[in-house]
Every structure is written in structure tokens, then in C-alpha cells.
Amino acid sequence: AQRVTQPEKLLSVFKGAPVELKCNYSYSGSPELFWYVQYSRQRLQLLLRHISRESIKGFTADLNKGETSFHLKKPFAQEEDSAMYYCALQDDEKLTFGTGTRLTIIP
Amino acid sequence: DVKVTQSSRYLVKRTGEKVFLECVQDMDHENMFWYRQDPGLGLRLIYFSYDVKMKEKGDIPEGYSVSREKKERFSLILESASTNQTSMYLCASSLPRGGHGYTFGSGTRLTVV
Numbered sequence: 001a002q003r004v005t006q007p008e009k010l011l012s013v014f015k016g017a018p019v020e021l022k023c024n025y026s027y028s029g030s031p032e033l034f035w036y037v038q039y040s041r042q043r044l045q046l047l048l049r050h051i052s053r054e055s056i057k058g059f060t061a062d063l064n065k066g067e068t069s070f071h072l073k074k075p076f077a078q079e080e081d082s083a084m085y086y087c088a089l090q091d092d093e094k095l096t097f098g099t100g101t102r103l104t105i106i107p
Numbered sequence: 108d109v110k111v112t113q114s115s116r117y118l119v120k121r122t123g124e125k126v127f128l129e130c131v132q133d134m135d136h137e138n139m140f141w142y143r144q145d146p147g148l149g150l151r152l153i154y155f156s157y158d159v160k161m162k163e164k165g166d167i168p169e170g171y172s173v174s175r176e177k178k179e180r181f182s183l184i185l186e187s188a189s190t191n192q193t194s195m196y197l198c199a200s201s202l203p204r205g206g207h208g209y210t211f212g213s214g215t216r217l218t219v220v
Contacts, residue, residue, distance in 0.1 A: 043213045
């Protein structure tokens with residue numbers, strides 16, 4: 001069965017420092033992976049998809065099939081990055097989410 | 108430009124009540140989903156639907172049922188509410204196979220007392 005693991009429930013980073021949110025997955029097929037973000041008092045929204053290989057709000061994520069990882073990275077954290085982040089795996093018609101990481105940027 | 112609308116932001120219900128949570132989307136999406144969101148547990152899929160009158164159980168369907176009579180509307184039903192169903196409920200919709208990702212509603216925070 002598919003599984004998504006986000007090992008860090010909480011992560012605090014100083015403004016201007018690099019950010020890395022970890023995501024590991026287990027899946028027997030070819031994975032399609034996503035990062036979703038939920039800012040305070042806002043709805044959950046798509047941040048980026050691995051297939052588009054784009055950078056959104058300075059964030060990037062590379063799929064590493066050897067390590068079964070899809071870590072989210074940003075070189076310089078900003079205060080507005082404080083939010084809840086979820087990694088998700090597409091399995092046929094549905095998404096399986098990780099348990100989330102709450103990122104706090106310290107001014 | 109709200110695209111997925113959940114009818115209630117907050118609900119308080121009594122144990123044993125039958126509870127209806129409504130979700131409407133205006134994007135003509137085939138797929139619709141109900142998740143519950145709990146701290147430390149992330150989002151867990153309750154039910155989903157990939158077409159009108161079609162439904163599939165997710166990971167935690169016990170105590171819930173759903174209805175999809177029209178493409179734009181997907182209802183979650185708690186047959187007999189219990190305190191362990193106190194949670195944030197999120198509705199989402201998508202094109203087939205996730206398309207360009209899910210679009211989520213703003214959520215309904217249900218408290219069962």
C-alpha cells in the first residue's frame with residue numbers, strides 16, 4: 001500500500017536561512033507527488049507538482065526515486081513561508097497525504 | 108472566485124444526531140473527495156466519488172456515508188454522530204487522475220458534544 005512519511009511535525013528556521021521539509025514515500029508504481037500548503041486561516045492549496053518541475057514562491061522539490069524522497073527546499077526562508085505543509089502521493093484517482101510539517105520562520 | 112464551497116464553517120451537534128455536510132464545486136470536476144484533518148494525523152480520506160451516483164470508500168469510511176446526486180454536489184453524512192467524529196472536514200474536487208491538483212474548500216469544523 002502507498003504511504004507518505006513526513007518525519008518532522010514541527011520545524012523552526014530563521015529568516016534568511018535555508019529550508020528543507022522532508023518527505024519519503026512508498027509506492028509500487030511510478031509516483032506522482034505533490035506539495036500542498038495551508039497558511040493561517042486559509043484553505044489548503046497546491047504548492048507544486050513534481051511533473052511540472054517548476055519553482056513556486058522560491059520552493060523546489062526533486063523526486064529521488066533511489067531514496068524514495070520528495071523533499072521541499074527553499075534557499076532563503078521568508079516570514080510569509082510560515083504555514084502547514086503536506087506532501088501527497090497520487091494513487092489512481094486519489095491522493096494520500098502525509099501527516100504534515102508545521103514550518104515556523106523566526107524573524 | 109470561490110470554486111469549492113462548504114456550506115458551514117462551524118457546526119456543533121449532539122451525540123447521536125444525523126449530520127449533513129454539503130460541498131458544491133463550480134469547476135465541472137468529475138472527482139470529489141471528503142477528508143478529515145486532525146493534528147498529527149494529517150488528512151485522511153473518508154470517501155470519494157469519480158462520477159455522479161458513484162462512490163468509493165477511502166481509508167476511514169466507518170460511521171460515514173456520502174451522496175452524489177448531481178455532478179457539482181457531494182454530501183457527507185454522519186449517520187449517528189459521535190464525539191470521535193469531532194474534526195475539521197475538508198471537501199476537494201479534481202479532474203480525472205488529479206489533473207492539475209485538488210481544489211479544496213475552506214473546511215467545516217464539526218464539534219460533537
